Amino acid sequence: MPVITINGPIGCGAVTIGQMVAEQMKLNFVDRLFFTEAARIVGTPVGTLIAKEQRVDRFRDRLGRFVQTMLERSAMSGVSGEPYFGRGIENLPPETYMDLTGEGSGVAQKLDDKTFIEAMKKVANDLHQQGNAVIIGRGANQILADASHTLHVGLLAPMEVRVQTLMDREHFEREEAEIHVEELERAREDFIYKFWKVRPNEAWHYHMMLNMGKMNPKIAAEVICHAAGDLTS
Amino acid sequence: MFPEVTLTTPTREDIQRMAEWLNDPDVNAVWYGVGDDGKPLHTSYIPEAVLAGGSDEWDQVFDDDNRTIFSVYSSEREHIGEGQLAVEWPLLEARIDLLIGRKDLWHHHFGTSALIGLLDHAFGPLGLHRVWVDVPEYNEPGMQMAQHVGFVMEGRLRKTHRKNDEWFDSTVLGLLADEYPRRRARLMETAVT
DSSP, X not given: OOEEEEEOOTTSSHHXXXXXXXXXXXXXXXXXXXXXHHHHHHTSOHHHHHHHHHOOOOHHHHXXXXXXXXXXXXXXXXXXXXXXXXXXXXGOOHHHHHHHTTOSOOGGGGSOHHHHHHHHHHXXXXXXXXXXXXXXXXXXXHHTTTOTTEEEEEEEOOHHHHHHHHHHHHOOOHHHHHHHHHHHHHHHHHXXXXXXXXXXXXXXXXXXEEETTTSOHHHHHHHHHHHHHHHHO | OOOOEEEEOOOHHHHHHHHHHHTSHHXXXXXXXXXXXXXXOOSSOOHHHHHHSOHHHHHHHHSBTTEEEEEEEETTSOEEEEEEEEEEGGGTEEEEEEEEOOGGGTTTTHHHHHHHHHHXXXXXTTOOSEEEEEEETTOHHHHHHHHHHTOEEEEXXXXXXXXXXXXXXXXXXXXXXXXXXXXXXXXXXXXXX
């Protein structure tokens, strides 16, 4: 009843490799379905959970929220004046300033962390109990860190490989793909660190790490299947 | 270019045609097969039962906030199939079921056009966040169509789909509201060229 978790930065091929492994070993394949199941448990749209993982707090977004909040407060208090930086700013409570530093209440904060992580744990543990699954990312390797019959695989890939993957898959322009890769990797690192206080690209969280700049997905899938074979014996 | 289709409220004549299509072995073979009683299976209602029932039964099926059922019409105003959106409002998501009943129109992109229409409705007027489809392994054209439109494979579950006493793998593919505009635009670009 093997369970295999595969983790890596966006564009490193985790989904492709995961599908190949699942196909070869006749296992269930669980990618975004992990979040949709967690969303069902919590009873909230899946976007709320995805926002937790992929939250990218750009300065302009924070500034946008700041300005919007200020205008709302200004409108509520009946204060008129200059629309962007007029009267009313002095009345803003401190949390509005925290928004500006990325610590405040963004979209991803609408679901409290405890509820979120409990739902994630339930999905991971249910999948582990059922067995026979390949799980892509979502901190599953941390939740199931010490679980039996479970193989944790980490992937790495050079920036160029990841950017090219995104250009091919999402039809992004190069610059757009580079921004996307950088921002989502930062969000992934923040997400893992926030909930498990570890860095996702450190090797000791995995049974093995594969460099996708040095091998193709087919070979990587074969290596994983071979390693997972030990779990079934 | 994709063929033009229209999504409309079903009429009794449409449901009569649905019953005929579903009784065609070629059609129910790519759909849900037949039940233990040998009758074709369909999602959410049994055409013959609805036709035999009164207006209450009709309204129960076709005036349901949690399920929107459309008849699919071609530009020649011919009824060619049916699309359904089964909505889960707390999650702001819906499962799509789509059947092109006219066999002579299979593989001519009428399904793709109808799917785009359903997605436009789901992400537009209904304001949903996620739409998903569950495609059994024996429906390869359905799988290709969903991926062509831009659905993302979210998971593949083994032996979850039962048809005619046999179990099949099925693939769940999803599309989020913020993914759709880019993929729709891309799809339309490729359709023009």
